[in-house]
Amino acid sequence: MAKETQGNLSRRRFIQASGMAMASMPFLSLASQRPENGQAKNSGDSSFEFSFLTDIHLKPEMNAPLGFQMAIDKVNALNPDFVITGGDLVYDVMRGDYARSEMLFDLYQKMSRGFQMPVYNCIGNHDLFAIYEESPEGADHPDYKYGMWERYFGKTYYSFDHKGWHFIVLNSLDVTEEKGYKGIFQADQLDWLAEDLKNTDPSTPIIVTTHIPMLSTHWQLKGQNGAVGVENSAEVIRMLENHNLKLILQGHIHWKEYGMVNDRFDFITGGSIAGNGWKGRRHNTKEGFVQVKIQGESFSWEYIDHGWEAERLKLEL
Ligand SMILES: [Fe+2]
DSSP, X not given: OOOOOGGGEEEEEEEOOOSOOOOOSOOOOSOOOOOBTSOOOOOSOSOEEEEEEOOOOBOSSTTHHHHHHHHHHHHHHHOOSEEEEOSOOBSOOXXXXXXXXXXHHHHHHHXXXXXXXXXXXXXXXXXXXXXXXXXXXXXXXXXXXXXXXXXXXXXXXXXXXXXTEEEEEOOOEEEOTTSOEEEOOOHHHHHHHHHHHHTSOTTSEEEEEESSOSSOSHHHHHTOTTTTSOTTHHHHHHHTTTTEEEEEEEOSSOOEEEEEETTTEXXXXXXXXXXXXXXXXXXXXXXXXXXXXXXXXXXXXXXXXXXXXXXXXXXXO
């Protein structure tokens, strides 16, 4: 894989520090999760990078494994400390075909072992097993909804610490009475979050990851009246009010955006690996991922094109 150059970085931002000193005390966290691929490296240097890959939609068709492998190779070349995914790891298990669903998660798990650093996964709507009406499996199936994901990847919400920063990965999904999905942070998760924050020093910089966006320009621009957002995201923002929230990372809409809120925190919606079902761009956003570079209390980010569009066009010739 060619070395990264400025020319193929489609966007770059640098966010100034808020002026708060890096917390020097050790971290306290109630819940933590062992990542896939072992423990994150710790060189003692406070600066680090991580990659945020969202909406991978892995499946055997459409050369999707080739596209995902290109993203894995690109990440390995950039050599961040770890990877966070933004959900929709596979496409998809909502319709409840057990054999295919197992095959998809198995394929994702095997391929993601190719990342040469730990991977922290987040759950997306397409990862919810058998929730649709058409599913031959019901709510009594042990893998129903979060079950299959949990069997492969562990808890659907958790936190971990890395070099003075606290990372919170949330489950932004539940099932409606009409057997659809909706964006919500459930009560048990909010209780856990309150406890997690109680054990996190208020000066500790925090990054939150959610599949369904908590904030976005998408619904104003597309006229969807919030239908693609988390309905109680304000509650989580309120809970974080007295903490050093730095950044919210989001997926779901295959949409690339950056926003800054009142000099307080930023949000990034991270495009997608799959684009429009591996057929091309969605919202004219090129397939790619977000590379975040942390320095002290500041971060910068870049949207990385891992070359899938050029490869896909070649394959279609
Ligand atoms: Fe998606």
